[in-house]
Amino acid sequence: MITVEKERPVEVCDAPNSQENLEKGLSLLKYMIIGVLFGIVFVKAEIISWFRIQEMFRLQSFHMYGVIGSAIITGIISIQIIKRFGIKTISGEKVNIPNKEFRKGQIIGGFIFGLGWAITGACPGPLFAQIGSGFTVVFVTLLSAIAGTWVYGRFSHKMPN
Amino acid sequence: MNQFIDWISQPWPWYVAGPLIGLTVPTLLLIGNKTFGISSSLRHVCAICVPAGIPFFKYNWRKEMWNLLFVLGVLVGGFIATNFISNPNDIVIAEQTKADLSAIGITSFSGLMPTEIFDWNNLFTAKGLLFFVFGGFLVGFGTRYAGGCTSGHAIMGISSLQWPSLLATIFFMIGGFVMTHLLMGPLMSWVGF
Numbered sequence: 001m002i003t004v005e006k007e008r009p010v011e012v013c014d015a016p017n018s019q020e021n022l023e024k025g026l027s028l029l030k031y032m033i034i035g036v037l038f039g040i041v042f043v044k045a046e047i048i049s050w051f052r053i054q055e056m057f058r059l060q061s062f063h064m065y066g067v068i069g070s071a072i073i074t075g076i077i078s079i080q081i082i083k084r085f086g087i088k089t090i091s092g093e094k095v096n097i098p099n100k101e102f103r104k105g106q107i108i109g110g111f112i113f114g115l116g117w118a119i120t121g122a123c124p125g126p127l128f129a130q131i132g133s134g135f136t137v138v139f140v141t142l143l144s145a146i147a148g149t150w151v152y153g154r155f156s157h158k159m160p161n
Numbered sequence: 162m163n164q165f166i167d168w169i170s171q172p173w174p175w176y177v178a179g180p181l182i183g184l185t186v187p188t189l190l191l192i193g194n195k196t197f198g199i200s201s202s203l204r205h206v207c208a209i210c211v212p213a214g215i216p217f218f219k220y221n222w223r224k225e226m227w228n229l230l231f232v233l234g235v236l237v238g239g240f241i242a243t244n245f246i247s248n249p250n251d252i253v254i255a256e257q258t259k260a261d262l263s264a265i266g267i268t269s270f271s272g273l274m275p276t277e278i279f280d281w282n283n284l285f286t287a288k289g290l291l292f293f294v295f296g297g298f299l300v301g302f303g304t305r306y307a308g309g310c311t312s313g314h315a316i317m318g319i320s321s322l323q324w325p326s327l328l329a330t331i332f333f334m335i336g337g338f339v340m341t342h343l344l345m346g347p348l349m350s351w352v353g354f
Contacts (some may be wrong), residue, residue, distance in 0.1 A: 116298070
């Protein structure tokens with residue numbers, strides 16, 4: 001069974017760590033290895049390409065829709081399997097998927113991110129892979145994205161939520 | 162071995178890449194009860210480096226170090242893929258996209274990214290302001306306001322059948338369409354293309 005939690009207070013971040021035992025040191029390396037594999041897929045499938053994102057938003061290629069669509073289908077099937085068979089984590093914990101509650105931010109923030117996605121040709125993941133691929137100037141884009149995150153955090157209480 | 166390298170050096174089709182990306186969801190859940198999401202890493206950087214007493218950045222970021230290692234891995238993965246198994250040929254994109262982009266001033270179509278945009282020489286120009294500073298700001302601000310990006314909402318959120326994530330994804334796409342079809346042309350000519 002997957003436990004579903006009610007809305008978390010804002011001081012808990014999105015995509016939180018639900019593991020009860022805090023991992024330290026080398027045991028964290030496994031996440032880096034998964035990240036490496038993930039980054040390789042990003043580059044090899046050209047998902048980090050500004051051109052591919054332009055193709056997608058111009059509806060001129062199926063590639064990106066195929067990638068995102070088949071990723072979602074794989075994710076749905078995997079989560080259903082975990083749910084149905086009550087599969088536990090490797091340390092024996094119950095798998096926890098926090099609920100995402102509706103907020104106006106999903107509309108307004110989502111739209112703002114979409115504008116930026118088409119300009120930069122990157123969502124946050126590909127930003128890191130673009131830098132690794134040698135487009136080092138994207139580091140500036142990353143810094144600016146961090147600044148954008150900070151500004152949101154600073155003024156979030158004044159914005160419709 | 163060389164044949165293998167040649168084989169994986171080709172661009173990977175969507176039906177290989179998509180499922181591999183999708184498998185990140187159960188992998189992270191099962192190896193450590195982690196929810197897939199990348200834009201959170203930007204928030205952790207703020208929480209670590211410039212929390213400035215802001216409540217939004219007051220949480221136990223030490224617990225989220227895995228996320229920063231994950232994105233560091235993505236960067237290293239980008240390096241490995243580009244330096245050891247890169248596609249020797251030019252990227253193949255739709256002819257119509259090439260034509261449309263040529264019409265707004267893009268002329269080089271060889272690499273993964275247009276070099277006439279993503280170049281340090283553009284940093285202190287209007288091009289740099291638009292593509293790096295402004296674009297990056299919208300990505301960081303928008304994803305946090307939305308509570309996630311393509312990974313956290315489109316892939317993780319929809320995979321776990323959460324309708325707010327579907328809604329967010331729809332608005333990601335609307336934003337992208339508006340930028341591409343309505344604003345991109347004027348902005349490109351304004352920055353000197």
